[in-house]
Amino acid sequence: MRVHHFTATLSPRDAVGYHTLAVDDLLRDMGHDTTLYAQSIHPDLASRARDYRDHAGDPAADVLLYQASTGSPVADHLLGRPEPLVLDYHNLTPAEAFDPWEPHIGAELDAGRRQLARLARRAVAAVADSQFNADELIALGLDDVRVAPVLFDPPDPPDRAAGGPPTLLFVGRLAPNKRQQDLIAALAELRRHRPEARLTLIGAPSSARYEDALRAFAESVAPGAVEFAGSVPYADLVASYGTADVFVCLSEHEGFCVPVIEAMGAGLPVVARAAAVLPETVGDAGLLLSDPGPSEVAAAIDQVLDDPHLRAAMAERGRIRAATFAPERAAQIMRRALGSILEALA
Amino acid sequence: MTEPTAPAEDAAAYIARVRAEIEADAERRRRQEPEIQRREREIERAWIDVAPPGAAGEQGELLLDRADRLSMIDVDAPLGAKPGVRHVKGTIRKATYWYLRYVTDQINALSNVLVRLVRRMDERLDGVEAAVGTGALDALIDPVAEPGQAVAEAVAAVVPTDGTVFVGAARAGALVAPIHARGQGVHGVDRDPIAILPGVRGGLDLRSGDPVEHLASSEPGSLTAIVLAGFVEDLGPTAVWTLLGDVTAALDGTGTVVVVTTDPADRDPVERDLRAGRGLAPATWAHLLERAGFAAETVAVDGDDRIDTIVVGRLG
Numbered sequence: 001m002r003v004h005h006f007t008a009t010l011s012p013r014d015a016v017g018y019h020t021l022a023v024d025d026l027l028r029d030m031g032h033d034t035t036l037y038a039q040s041i042h043p044d045l046a047s048r049a050r051d052y053r054d055h056a057g058d059p060a061a062d063v064l065l066y067q068a069s070t071g072s073p074v075a076d077h078l079l080g081r082p083e084p085l086v087l088d089y090h091n092l093t094p095a096e097a098f099d100p101w102e103p104h105i106g107a108e109l110d111a112g113r114r115q116l117a118r119l120a121r122r123a124v125a126a127v128a129d130s131q132f133n134a135d136e137l138i139a140l141g142l143d144d145v146r147v148a149p150v151l152f153d154p155p156d157p158p159d160r161a162a163g164g165p166p167t168l169l170f171v172g173r174l175a176p177n178k179r180q181q182d183l184i185a186a187l188a189e190l191r192r193h194r195p196e197a198r199l200t201l202i203g204a205p206s207s208a209r210y211e212d213a214l215r216a217f218a219e220s221v222a223p224g225a226v227e228f229a230g231s232v233p234y235a236d237l238v239a240s241y242g243t244a245d246v247f248v249c250l251s252e253h254e255g256f257c258v259p260v261i262e263a264m265g266a267g268l269p270v271v272a273r274a275a276a277v278l279p280e281t282v283g284d285a286g287l288l289l290s291d292p293g294p295s296e297v298a299a300a301i302d303q304v305l306d307d308p309h310l311r312a313a314m315a316e317r318g319r320i321r322a323a324t325f326a327p328e329r330a331a332q333i334m335r336r337a338l339g340s341i342l343e344a345l346a
Numbered sequence: 347m348t349e350p351t352a353p354a355e356d357a358a359a360y361i362a363r364v365r366a367e368i369e370a371d372a373e374r375r376r377r378q379e380p381e382i383q384r385r386e387r388e389i390e391r392a393w394i395d396v397a398p399p400g401a402a403g404e405q406g407e408l409l410l411d412r413a414d415r416l417s418m419i420d421v422d423a424p425l426g427a428k429p430g431v432r433h434v435k436g437t438i439r440k441a442t443y444w445y446l447r448y449v450t451d452q453i454n455a456l457s458n459v460l461v462r463l464v465r466r467m468d469e470r471l472d473g474v475e476a477a478v479g480t481g482a483l484d485a486l487i488d489p490v491a492e493p494g495q496a497v498a499e500a501v502a503a504v505v506p507t508d509g510t511v512f513v514g515a516a517r518a519g520a521l522v523a524p525i526h527a528r529g530q531g532v533h534g535v536d537r538d539p540i541a542i543l544p545g546v547r548g549g550l551d552l553r554s555g556d557p558v559e560h561l562a563s564s565e566p567g568s569l570t571a572i573v574l575a576g577f578v579e580d581l582g583p584t585a586v587w588t589l590l591g592d593v594t595a596a597l598d599g600t601g602t603v604v605v606v607t608t609d610p611a612d613r614d615p616v617e618r619d620l621r622a623g624r625g626l627a628p629a630t631w632a633h634l635l636e637r638a639g640f641a642a643e644t645v646a647v648d649g650d651d652r653i654d655t656i657v658v659g660r661l662g
Binding site: 100101176181185188189192209212213216217220221284285286287288289290292293294295296299300303307309310312313314316317 | 357358360361362364365368369371372375376382385386389390392393395396397398401
């Protein structure tokens with residue numbers, strides 16, 4: 001079968017970019033003839049994909065596959081095509097999170113969500129990263145939605161480093177929906193009992209305005225205790241899982257959250273807000289807190305730092321949980337999901 | 347930190363138990379230690395100080411969210427276009443960026459302050475509404491009862507027998523029926539469309555609507571008598587004075603107004619405490635009618651356990 005595979009942005013360091021390439025490889029491995037199209041293509045991947053505008057005159061596809069993760073002209077292009085459309089859905093950040101910070105991003109996300117509603121009506125089937133994401137598509141009226149995790153390459157578990165001040169870690173873009181301000185607030189509360197505690201935030205900013213506010217806030221409530229590491233080389237990212245003591249994720253919205261799985265795989269205890277997809281991704285391996293304030297988060301971190309039995313239990317469950325998202329298993333699930341959809345269309 | 351030892355019990359069960367303990371302990375401490383809430387408020391305030399309006403958890407009201415969005419002007423023009431056009435746009439942007447940024451920052455700052463001000467006004471208004479509690483209290487007391495037969499007959503007796511009569515609030519039409527029965531033109535208005543149904547089924551001209559708005563939009567001179575009942579018990583003095591202005595305009599120099607109201611002094615303690623408006627005594631209505639240019643008198647009513655006096659005002 002000829003599959004024309006689309007994504008908005010193809011970048012080697014981006015989770016959706018890696019997933020797109022892995023799915024493309026998987027489709028070829030399954031014997032399908034695929035062509036990858038994107039709106040924005042990283043120079044290192046120029047040989048892997050073509051500009052989506054070149055697709056306009058190519059009616060050869062038997063099916064279109066779209067990696068839906070943002071609003072994009074690629075989606076508008078696909079909505080105008082007659083071929084059967086299959087979605088691979090990675091979720092969209094709610095516009096409300098960005099409205100006060102970057103209204104133009106909020107407007108783009110609004111447009112993306114309207115686009116998603118049209119895509120869901122137009123698509124014949126979809127694959128979603130999580131049940132949380134699948135439920136969104138089902139609510140938009142798409143009946144045939146399979147769940148298959150994101151394909152990603154987990155780092156080898158780093159050596160756990162001993163000593164040093166208690167260090168909290170979060171990995172993810174500095175974005176309002178990820179609520180880094182709540183991490184800083186929890187750190188401020190934690191430092192009342194553990195004044196040496198620190199927080200490392202790894203991830204590039206989605207909004208300079210939000211980053212500025214986070215830096216000012218951190219300086220106000222936990223001066224000198226928050227490291228804004230930005231985007232770091234892969235080796236440094238892996239090392240950070242080995243040097244941190246607790247991975248804390250207080251995001252209000254996540255569609256899958258690869259860093260939580262990486263942390264669990266590295267044996268790092270996870271404390272997370274029980275919101276969006278996080279209960280599904282973390283499962284029974286972490287401390288999930290319902291609508292927590294700074295004192296609840298600080299209490300949970302304190303408990304993890306104090307209780308060796310708890311740390312051992314979380315490390316054990318975390319590794320087991322992370323193994324359920326291992327590349328071979330995830331690829332197998334994806335192969336089954338895409339295989340059955342494409343078979344039905346053949 | 348050293349690698350911990352394995353827990354004695356099942357790992358998942360242990361994590362779940364600790365989680366429940368943490369949440370229970372946090373809830374208990376939050377209840378018992380006001381210091382925690384004070385510290386959290388301080389942290390929250392520090393965030394509000396650096397975050398733009400709408401980013402600190404107060405969002406929710408659609409209108410204010412829209413105001414937030416509209417208050418921000420983005421200086422970064424979109425550049426997605428064909429390569430040649432993109433370069434031209436890029437050059438233009440670089441040339442003007444520094445000035446646009448300067449102007450936009452000032453406009454954004456002003457807009458943000460205005461939105462913050464509107465938000466604070468909204469919070470104050472919410473506070474006032476909560477303090478007054480008009481909506482919440484209505485459900486705790488019985489609605490104003492339909493006047494009895496004795497009151498209806500007393501009203502009909504003082505209303506002129508010619509021309510058109512308006513009754514508001516009409517309820518099921520107890521005050522309308524005797525006037526209708528003598529063949530005179532009379533219509534009633536009530537906010538509650540369900541309350542008027544029995545009267546409508548009985549052939550009375552009862553309409554759903556706001557009595558105050560109906561009066562305000564009445565053609566001057568189109569009415570010879572106006573009967574005010576029920577809803578007037580909840581009005582404050584300012585609203586009453588405005589209403590009398592509308593009544594005077596509707597009567598256009600000639601006609602009668604009848605006020606049917608309980609005396610606040612006769613209300614039971616529950617109703618006195620919970621009713622949204624304090625209400626005015628018949629003597630006060632008479633006083634206000636006099637001040638509005640009516641010749642006012644109070645008329646005793648026998649045989650009703652709630653209303654013992656009606657107030658009649660005559661113009662012309």
